[in-house]
Amino acid sequence: MAVYTDVTDEALFAFLTEYDLGAVLSFKGIAEGVENSNFLLHCEVGFFILTLYEKRVNPADLPFFIGLMEHLAAKKLSCPLPVKRRDGLSLGTLAGRPAAIVTFLDGVSTRKPDARQCGETGRALAQMHLAGHDFGLARPNGLSIEHWPDLFAASRGRADEVSPGLAREIAAELDFLQRRWPRDLPEGVIHADLFPDNVFFIGEKLSGLIDFYFACNDSLAYDLAICLNAWCFEPDGAYNATKGRALLQGYQSLRPLDGRERRALPVLARGAALRFLLTRLYDWLNVPPGALVRPKNPLEYLGKLRFHQTIDHAGEYGLPE
Amino acid sequence: MAVYTDVTDEALFAFLTEYDLGAVLSFKGIAEGVENSNFLLHCEVGFFILTLYEKRVNPADLPFFIGLMEHLAAKKLSCPLPVKRRDGLSLGTLAGRPAAIVTFLDGVSTRKPDARQCGETGRALAQMHLAGHDFGLARPNGLSIEHWPDLFAASRGRADEVSPGLAREIAAELDFLQRRWPRDLPEGVIHADLFPDNVFFIGEKLSGLIDFYFACNDSLAYDLAICLNAWCFEPDGAYNATKGRALLQGYQSLRPLDGRERRALPVLARGAALRFLLTRLYDWLNVPPGALVRPKNPLEYLGKLRFHQTIDHAGEYGLPE
Numbered sequence: 001m002a003v004y005t006d007v008t009d010e011a012l013f014a015f016l017t018e019y020d021l022g023a024v025l026s027f028k029g030i031a032e033g034v035e036n037s038n039f040l041l042h043c044e045v046g047f048f049i050l051t052l053y054e055k056r057v058n059p060a061d062l063p064f065f066i067g068l069m070e071h072l073a074a075k076k077l078s079c080p081l082p083v084k085r086r087d088g089l090s091l092g093t094l095a096g097r098p099a100a101i102v103t104f105l106d107g108v109s110t111r112k113p114d115a116r117q118c119g120e121t122g123r124a125l126a127q128m129h130l131a132g133h134d135f136g137l138a139r140p141n142g143l144s145i146e147h148w149p150d151l152f153a154a155s156r157g158r159a160d161e162v163s164p165g166l167a168r169e170i171a172a173e174l175d176f177l178q179r180r181w182p183r184d185l186p187e188g189v190i191h192a193d194l195f196p197d198n199v200f201f202i203g204e205k206l207s208g209l210i211d212f213y214f215a216c217n218d219s220l221a222y223d224l225a226i227c228l229n230a231w232c233f234e235p236d237g238a239y240n241a242t243k244g245r246a247l248l249q250g251y252q253s254l255r256p257l258d259g260r261e262r263r264a265l266p267v268l269a270r271g272a273a274l275r276f277l278l279t280r281l282y283d284w285l286n287v288p289p290g291a292l293v294r295p296k297n298p299l300e301y302l303g304k305l306r307f308h309q310t311i312d313h314a315g316e317y318g319l320p321e
Numbered sequence: 322m323a324v325y326t327d328v329t330d331e332a333l334f335a336f337l338t339e340y341d342l343g344a345v346l347s348f349k350g351i352a353e354g355v356e357n358s359n360f361l362l363h364c365e366v367g368f369f370i371l372t373l374y375e376k377r378v379n380p381a382d383l384p385f386f387i388g389l390m391e392h393l394a395a396k397k398l399s400c401p402l403p404v405k406r407r408d409g410l411s412l413g414t415l416a417g418r419p420a421a422i423v424t425f426l427d428g429v430s431t432r433k434p435d436a437r438q439c440g441e442t443g444r445a446l447a448q449m450h451l452a453g454h455d456f457g458l459a460r461p462n463g464l465s466i467e468h469w470p471d472l473f474a475a476s477r478g479r480a481d482e483v484s485p486g487l488a489r490e491i492a493a494e495l496d497f498l499q500r501r502w503p504r505d506l507p508e509g510v511i512h513a514d515l516f517p518d519n520v521f522f523i524g525e526k527l528s529g530l531i532d533f534y535f536a537c538n539d540s541l542a543y544d545l546a547i548c549l550n551a552w553c554f555e556p557d558g559a560y561n562a563t564k565g566r567a568l569l570q571g572y573q574s575l576r577p578l579d580g581r582e583r584r585a586l587p588v589l590a591r592g593a594a595l596r597f598l599l600t601r602l603y604d605w606l607n608v609p610p611g612a613l614v615r616p617k618n619p620l621e622y623l624g625k626l627r628f629h630q631t632i633d634h635a636g637e638y639g640l641p642e
Contacts, residue, residue: 008432023524025427030361031350040351040361042427106346106363111329203344 005037005052005095015094018085019101021045035213037097040104047104049080052097057213059098064139065212066090066100068132068189075131077124078208080105107200107207115246118231120206121199122250125191125227128209129220129255132189141192141216143275145181148174151278158285163299170277173305177271182219182264190223191215195230221261224251225268228317229276229304237303245318252320265314273308277301326358326373326416336415339406340422342366356534358418361425368425370401373418378534380419385460386533387411387421389453389510396452398445399529401426428521428528436567439552441527442520443571446512446548449530450541450576453510462513462537464596466502469495472599479606484620491598494626498592503540503585511544512536516551542582545572546589549638550597550625558624566639573641586635594629598622 012027022044030049032038037052053062066082070090073081080102082090091100110117143151152170159167191198193214200207224247232243251257257265280298287295315321333348343365351370353359358373374383387403391411394402401423403411412421431438464472473491480488512519514535521528545568553564572578578586601619608616636642 009429010433012429024429025523026425026521027429028361029352031352040349104347108330108333108345108348112331200347202346 004054005097007037007039007050007052007095011095015092015099016043018087018092019083020086021048021083021101032210041101048083048101049104050094050099050101052094052099054097057098061139062091062098062100064137065215067137068135068212068215069102071135072128072131072212077127077131078105078206079212080208080210105200105208105210107202109197109200111196112235113196113231113243115240115243116204117199117201117206118243119246119250120201121194121227121231122224122247123253124199124206124209124250125194125223126251126254128191129188129223135189138189139216141190141218143192143214143279144218145177145271148177148274148278151282155278155281155285159281162281162284163302166281166302169302170274173270173274173309177267177274180267181271182260182267185219185221185261185264186258187217188220189215190218190220190226192218192223192226194223194227219261219264219268220255221257221264222268222272224248224257225265225272226275228265228269229272229301232317233304233307237300237307239307239317241316241318245320248314248317248319257314257319262314262319265317265319266308266311269311269317270305270308273301273305277305325375326418328358328360328373328416332416336413336420337364339408339413340404341407342369342404342422353531362422369404369422370425371415371420371422373415373420375418378419382460383412383419383421385458386536388458389456389533389536390423392456393449393452393533398448398452399426399527400533401529401531426521426529426531428523430518430521432517433556434517434552434564436561436564437525438520438522438527439564440567440571441522442515442548442552443545443568444574445520445527445530445571446515446544447572447575449512450509450544456510459510460537462511462539464513464535464600465539466498466592469498469595469599472603476599476602476606480602483602483605484623487602487623490623491595494591494595494630498588498595501588502592503581503588506540506542506582506585507579508538508540510536511539511541513539513544513547515544515548540582540585540589541576542578542585543589543593545569545578546586546593547596549586549590550593550622553638554625554628558621558628560628560638562637562639566641569635569638569640578635578640583635583640586638586640587629587632590629590632590638591626594622594626598626 024043026042028040030038030040035056036054039050041048041050069079069082072079083101084090091098156167198211199209227247228244231247232240234240277298280296283295284298345364347363349361351359351361356377357375360371362369362371390400390403393400404422405411412419477488519532520530548568549565552568553561555561598619601617604616605619
């Protein structure tokens with residue numbers, strides 16, 4: 001949510017000589033995206049977003065992310081389309097960072113999604129899952145259940161500073177999930193971070209998805225479980241079954257869940273809650289000096305986790321029989 | 322250079338019901354402006370900048386700033402034009418702050434102005450001075466020579482932490498300026514902060530001026546002296562007389578300096594250097610916890626001040642006889 005790297009006009013103009021975008025009319029840093037520096041770029045041919053990939057993005061992953069946006073856009077999913085340079089590449093170097101230009105996607109993200117917006121999001125997630133099935137590249141999920149023990153170990157000693165008993169509670173949940181995690185679900189390319197700030201709407205209509213920089217291969221229903229956590233709880237922590245039903249129905253209108261996925265949903269939702277609890281806990285305890293981003297409260301996800309622990313079957317989320 | 326206030330989509334939509342801009346197509350925080358929160362706003366009728374005035378702007382000054390932009394734009398100076406609400410006002414309230422929408426001005430600011438850009442800037446400054454002469458409102462300069470003693474007092478005790486001997490050097494300069502400050506120069510509305518980041522270019526052509534939130538009434542030649550400091554020194558601290566000559570010639574092509582202004586220029590340049598030295602020194606010594614903006618190094622302006630101390634007459638800046 002910040003601009004981490006300063007780009008001079010001289011460096012920008014040199015970078016743009018590789019593109020056919022005409023003269024630069026405007027260039028402004030924007031507060032969008034979690035890990036990278038983003039700029040609004042207005043050129044004679046239109047508006048674009050210029051992204052500088054900062055150090056938390058592994059350059060080796062960039063062909064996957066860029067290729068995925070190209071693949072999804074070609075399949076008519078509304079998402080930013082990387083702009084090719086004259087040499088055919090979609091990636092260059094600017095201010096010492098890998099950098100890409102993507103098309104500007106209109107739309108406004110919502111802070112308080114309503115049920116209709118949850119439904120549109122579920123549908124778009126299913127559209128992405130279907131569109132991604134024949135994408136040629138793969139990227140393992142760097143924040144999958146295999147990585148949670150290490151992530152937990154990095155915060156365990158100080159977890160109780162955030163909430164007394166938290167370390168013990170996470171340890172028990174991790175133990176449960178490791179025993180019960182479903183291993184035989186349909187897999188594919190998932191967004192893995194489809195929070196409301198990554199979904200744009202114009203009026204009531206969903207206009208596109210952004211920020212594919214956590215995308216990876218994992219079980220498709222786990223992606224839906226992430227959305228249940230991100231979209232269907234109220235600010236006071238209560239689960240909103242109307243929104244849950246809308247999300248799940250929207251998803252199933254394009255890609256119905258199979259029996260294993262339906263049965264697995266409560267465990268997947270617990271796992272998704274734990275994954276965000278763990279990363280937020282780590283970020284909360286490790287704010288770098290001079291940080292421009294304030295960490296999110298991990299306890300929001302502890303509350304969600306405890307809710308999912310009370311769920312026995314997916315019908316309780318609002319999933320139609 | 323940051324977004325200080327969070328604006329929800331709900332609050333934005335409510336705010337915009339007072340305007341005739343059509344549906345919102347995009348809304349993004351941008352890293353522009355020093356003291357306020359700025360957002361790119363794309364509506365059906367076009368692109369705009371939405372500004373929330375943060376606590377360092379005195380709400381009582383807003384009619385002056387807004388009215389000045391309206392006045393200058395009506396006189397064909399290229400600057401942001403405040404957009405009126407249905408009730409005829411140009412100011413509203415959003416997220417608890419005074420807020421205004423202005424037209425989006427194309428152009429890119431430069432980090433390393435060349436002589437031609439200095440010339441265009443001088444010309445635009447003169448254009449602003451001429452256009453402002455019949456503006457009906459006035460605002461005293463809150464950072465004029467009368468305020469420098471208090472500003473210095475707030476940093477004096479710690480000034481030598483930044484550079485040994487600095488407190489004594491500033492005290493001597495302040496004493497000199499108080500004895501020699503010219504009091505009879507032509508006055509009018511000045512920009513007072515026309516640094517390169519507040520001037521936009523498209524290609525070689527100046528496309529507009531922004532950020533009028535330091536504008537006030539003071540001597541016009543003092544504004545030019547601020548620009549000499551801001552535009553005509555190289556990164557290594559050397560004064561570039563070619564750029565100085567271009568700036569001064571550009572200014573004089575529209576508004577020739579009179580004899581008093583020419584004679585006063587070296588003293589005014591010293592005063593302008595001291596003013597930025599003092600505010601940067603204060604900001605350097607008083608970074609608030611959690612600050613999103615890194616303070617600028619005050620010593621850049623100590624070097625400029627020392628240069629101006631060597632100047633006997635304006636011809637040495639490149640001013641044609």
